[in-house]
Every structure is written in structure tokens, then in C-alpha cells.
Amino acid sequence: MRRSPHRMILLLCLALTLPGLISCSAEQSQFRYAMNLIFSGQVAAGARMLKVLAETGHAPSQLRLALLYHLGQGVPRDYRKAAHWYAQAAQQGEVGGQYALAAFYLRGVMGPPDPHRAFAEFLKLAERGYAPAAYYVGIAYAEGEGVTRDDREAVAWLERAAEGWHVEAAKRLAKAYRAGELGLAVDARLAEQWEQKTQPPRF
Amino acid sequence: MSAMLLPRDPVWRWFLGTLISVPACLAVWWFYLRDPLLSALAWAVGAAAPLLWPETVLDLKMQGGQAWLISLVPTLTDPPRLFTPLPLPLNRAVAVFPLFWGFTLATPGRGLARRLLLGTVILLPVAFLMAVLTTQFHFSLFRTHVPALTLMPPSHFGMVLPDSPTAFYLWGVGRQLSVLVLPIVAPLLVWLGLHGDFIRNLLFARLTRRSVDAATRPAVTPPVLVAVDAMGQETVGQDASPDDSLEGSSSDDAVKEDSPSDSARQEDSQGEGSETESARQEDSEAGTAGRGISRSENVRSEIPGTGHAGEEYPPTGQSSREVPAP
Numbered sequence: 001m002r003r004s005p006h007r008m009i010l011l012l013c014l015a016l017t018l019p020g021l022i023s024c025s026a027e028q029s030q031f032r033y034a035m036n037l038i039f040s041g042q043v044a045a046g047a048r049m050l051k052v053l054a055e056t057g058h059a060p061s062q063l064r065l066a067l068l069y070h071l072g073q074g075v076p077r078d079y080r081k082a083a084h085w086y087a088q089a090a091q092q093g094e095v096g097g098q099y100a101l102a103a104f105y106l107r108g109v110m111g112p113p114d115p116h117r118a119f120a121e122f123l124k125l126a127e128r129g130y131a132p133a134a135y136y137v138g139i140a141y142a143e144g145e146g147v148t149r150d151d152r153e154a155v156a157w158l159e160r161a162a163e164g165w166h167v168e169a170a171k172r173l174a175k176a177y178r179a180g181e182l183g184l185a186v187d188a189r190l191a192e193q194w195e196q197k198t199q200p201p202r203f
Numbered sequence: 204m205s206a207m208l209l210p211r212d213p214v215w216r217w218f219l220g221t222l223i224s225v226p227a228c229l230a231v232w233w234f235y236l237r238d239p240l241l242s243a244l245a246w247a248v249g250a251a252a253p254l255l256w257p258e259t260v261l262d263l264k265m266q267g268g269q270a271w272l273i274s275l276v277p278t279l280t281d282p283p284r285l286f287t288p289l290p291l292p293l294n295r296a297v298a299v300f301p302l303f304w305g306f307t308l309a310t311p312g313r314g315l316a317r318r319l320l321l322g323t324v325i326l327l328p329v330a331f332l333m334a335v336l337t338t339q340f341h342f343s344l345f346r347t348h349v350p351a352l353t354l355m356p357p358s359h360f361g362m363v364l365p366d367s368p369t370a371f372y373l374w375g376v377g378r379q380l381s382v383l384v385l386p387i388v389a390p391l392l393v394w395l396g397l398h399g400d401f402i403r404n405l406l407f408a409r410l411t412r413r414s415v416d417a418a419t420r421p422a423v424t425p426p427v428l429v430a431v432d433a434m435g436q437e438t439v440g441q442d443a444s445p446d447d448s449l450e451g452s453s454s455d456d457a458v459k460e461d462s463p464s465d466s467a468r469q470e471d472s473q474g475e476g477s478e479t480e481s482a483r484q485e486d487s488e489a490g491t492a493g494r495g496i497s498r499s500e501n502v503r504s505e506i507p508g509t510g511h512a513g514e515e516y517p518p519t520g521q522s523s524r525e526v527p528a529p
Contacts, residue, residue: 025257060275095363128364130364131348165350
């Protein structure tokens with residue numbers, strides 16, 4: 001029996017899309033629906049859906065709900081609730097949750113600033129390879145904020161952040177090489193190299 | 204007049220047609236079809252986004268002739284943003300269609316509409332794949348936040364971990380494939396697949412015939428045609444070729460020689476013996492058969508009524524036989 005090529009193409013398309021259909025869970029579908037509502041302007045309805053999902057432990061929903069409380073969109077602005085949901089999301093490894101929580105501690109949004117807890121949160125995230133967190137760790141080592149001052153560690157973390165294309169980290173390193181800060185010898189060539197990191201590359 | 208301007212070689216005719224039809228199709232695509240095709244493609248990729256990127260990509264939107272990826276990854280700004288729009292260059296994904304249409308329109312043959320439709324349908328998943336690969340790379344660029352190829356990441360970081368160097372490199376390869384390789388290779392391959400007969404008959408047959416001709420021509424010895432009249436006297440024709448003597452001597456055959464299906468063959472022989480060919484054509488146009496004989500002036504002069512040789516040759520009282528050359 002000869003099979004028609006059209007039927008074969010249809011079967012192939014179905015075979016390709018089937019794993020995707022299976023992989024899209026109910027939680028993910030509801031999360032996408034809630035985000036669609038927010039994107040289309042129905043923020044309050046989207047926030048309600050996210051809250052239901054966040055309470056079931058869905059980390060992406062927890063992070064977005066925290067952001068809504070942080071921004072005061074669709075719900076009244078509430079930093080405590082925002083911090084609560086950031087912490088919940090951070091426990092499940094959400095990068096946004098960890099970073100925002102560390103920033104809250106650093107700025108003292110929920111009370112007096114706590115640079116030690118902020119440093120601990122930033123360090124955890126920096127060790128996972130997140131360049132903005134590495135920059136804050138470098139700055140903390142350089143200024144002794146929340147941790148004992150250590151120029152060698154500061155340079156190492158700043159270099160790591162600059163390699164991840166963090167412009168502020170590259171600028172800080174260039175300044176250190178030009179002025180001989182952070183225990184570095186004055187080196188105009190290296191300063192220029194790091195300054196080039198702050199510019200878009202020439203292709 | 205226009206027929207005189209067109210090249211006689213079908214390959215050159217196709218090449219000239221391609222030179223005209225591809226830019227024309229590209230122009231039509233750019234001015235009229237680009238936006239609808241981009242919208243359709245963005246819609247298709249947006250529809251597949253829940254399956255491919257369930258928690259990171261919301262949708263693909265068109266705005267001002269530009270496709271935008273709406274990312275669900277919050278941006279690290281102060282204050283943070285819930286959505287990140289990323290511009291997506293998808294023009295090349297839909298440029299495969301006008302290229303294929305241009306090649307196909309220049310190709311002679313039956314069922315043009317069917318070929319165009321079938322090729323377009325085959326190219327649809329290719330365009331979709333190119334759009335997916337481009338989207339994936341741009342999203343990876345946003346996540347990893349490191350310049351790659353000729354592209355810069357957005358100014359702000361996303362609240363997401365970067366891709367591993369290997370994954371980022373692989374997505375870069377995918378992007379290069381979708382931007383540099385597939386836009387040219389995909390329409391060409393589909394065109395080749397749908398016009399295999401044209402390629403075989405015109406290009407390969409032409410090449411193989413030429414090589415076969417070159418190998419065999421010196422070994423062939425033309426037979427000598429002898430006409431014997433009623434008195435038993437023999438007249439020897441000088442330039443009867445083996446093909447001529449083997450082929451039928453009816454006027455139908457002469458007409459058959461001039462049919463379009465043998466045009467490629469005529470083209471082949473033009474290079475080597477244009478004089479012979481022109482004489483052959485003259486004969487067939489005059490309705491003569493037994494061309495080897497009619498080209499021989501000696502024989503022609505002896506045979507009455509050569510203008511209708513198919514009917515009168517061999518004439519009554521005469522007989523002909525072919526005597527191979529010693």
C-alpha cells in the first residue's frame with residue numbers, strides 16, 4: 001500500500017508537536033493566561049490568578065506576584081507582601097526573587113538596611129553566574145559593606161561581572177587601573193582594555 | 204523580434220528568466236507580501252510559544268513592519284518591568300518564498316500553479332523553523348547578555364541565569380543557519396526537488412551527451428550510400444551518416460527531427476557541424492526524406508522528384524542499398 005506524502009507530512013508534524021503539547025502543564029497554561037491578562041491591561045484579574053497559582057507553589061507566579069506588589073499594579077503596593085513572595089520564589093531558585101530580596105535588604109525597604117544579609121543573597125546568586133550580582137559582591141568586597149574588605153576578592157568578582165558584560169563593573173575596573181585602586185598597579189593599557197568593554201564592539 | 208532576442212539554449216533561457224523573475228518576485232514580496240507573510244509567521248511562532256517556551260515567551264507581535272518577541276522574563280531595571288519586548292529580524296525567514304517563486308516561474312513545464320503551491324507548502328515549515336531558531340537565539344542573547352556574532356544584547360539584564368557557553372554557541376549556530384544558509388539553500392533544494400526532470404533533461408543530459416559524443420565520434424565511419432539505377436550503374440553518395448541511414452526515410456521522420464522535444468539535441472550538434480545541421484534542416488523543411496541521399500548532390504541529380512522523396516524514393520525501376528565502407 002502506498003502512502004500519500006501529504007499524510008506523511010501531517011503525521012510528522014503531529015509527531016513533532018505532540019511532545020510539546022504534553023510538556024505544557026496546566027499550571028503553565030494558567031500562568032500564561034494570567035500574564036496575557038496583565039499584558040492586555042486586565043492587571044487585577046491577572047493578579048488574582050497569579051495569587052492562586054503562587055499559593056500552590058508555582059515559582060514564576062510567585063515572582064510575578066511579588067513584582068505586582070512591588071510596583072503596586074493590580075494590587076495595592078505592599079513591600080512586605082512583595083518581600084514575602086520574593087523570598088518564596090528565591091527559595092525555589094528564581095533569579096529575580098533572589099536578586100530583588102537582596103536589593104530589599106540592601107536598601108532597607110522593609111526596615112533598617114541589612115548589608116550582611118544582602119551580601120549573603122548576592123553571593124549565592126553570583127556563584128550561580130549572574131553578572132549583576134557578581135558586581136554587587138565585588139563592590140561589597142571593595143567597600144567592606146556587609147563583608148570584610150578584600151581588594152583581591154573585589155577585583156576577582158568585578159572581573160567576573162565585567163566578563164559577563166556588566167558595564168558598571170568594567171568602568172569600575174578601568175578606574176581602579178587608572179588610579180591604582182583596589183591594590184592594583186597603575187596600568188593605562190589595562191584601563192583602556194576595560195574601558196573598551198563599556199563600548200559596543202566594532203564588528 | 205522577441206524570439207530573436209531570446210537565447211536558443213534552454214539553459215541560458217532559464218538563466219535569463221531567473222534573472223528577471225527572481226528580482227520581480229522579490230520586489231512584489233517586499234512591497235506587497237512581506238508584511239502579511241511576517242504577520243502569519245509571527246502568529247504561527249506565537250501559537251507555538253506555549254509549547255516551545257511555556258514560561259519565558261508570551262507572544263510574537265507585529266508593529267510597524269517589525270516583529271517583536273514579548274518576553275515574560277522581567278527586566279532588571281529600577282523599577283523592574285514584567286515584560287521585555289525584543290526586536291526580531293524575521294525578514295529572511297519569509298524571503299525563501301519569493302526566491303522559490305522566482306526560480307519556479309523561470310522554469311518551463313506543465314503544472315506551474317501546482318508546483319508553486321507545493322513548493323510553498325513545503326517551505327512553510329522551513330520558514331517556521333528559521334523563525335524559531337532566530338527567536339531562540341535572540342532570547343538566548345537576552346539571557347546571556349554577551350555580544351555575539353554581529354549582535355549586541357539589550358542594555359538591561361533579564362532576571363534569569365545566562366545560558367552555558369556551549370548552549371549559547373549552539374543557538375548561535377542555529378541563528379547562522381537560519382540567517383545565512385537556509386534562506387538560499389532551502390528554496391534551491393525545494394526547486395531542485397520539484398524540477399528533477401528539468402535538471403536531468405537539460406543540464407545533466409547535456410553534459411553527459413557532450414562527453415559521450417566526444418568519446419564516440421571519431422570511431423564512427425560514415426557508410427557510403429549507393430544508388431543503383433535501372434541500368435545497373437551505381438552512384439556513390441559521399442556524406443551519408445549512420446544516423447541518417449538508420450532513421451526512417453519518411454517525411455514524418457523529417458518532421459519529427461524538427462519537433463521541440465529534440466531541440467536540445469539540435470543544440471548539441473550545432474557547435475560541431477552547423478553547416479551539416481543547416482543542410483539537414485533545409486532538407487527536412489523541403490519535405491525530403493532519406494536525408495543522406497538528398498544531401499548528396501550526385502544522388503539528388505539522378506533521382507527524379509526528390510522534393511517528394513518520401514513517396515517517390517526509391518523510384519520505380521531503381522533500387523538502393525547501403526554499402527558499408529570497407
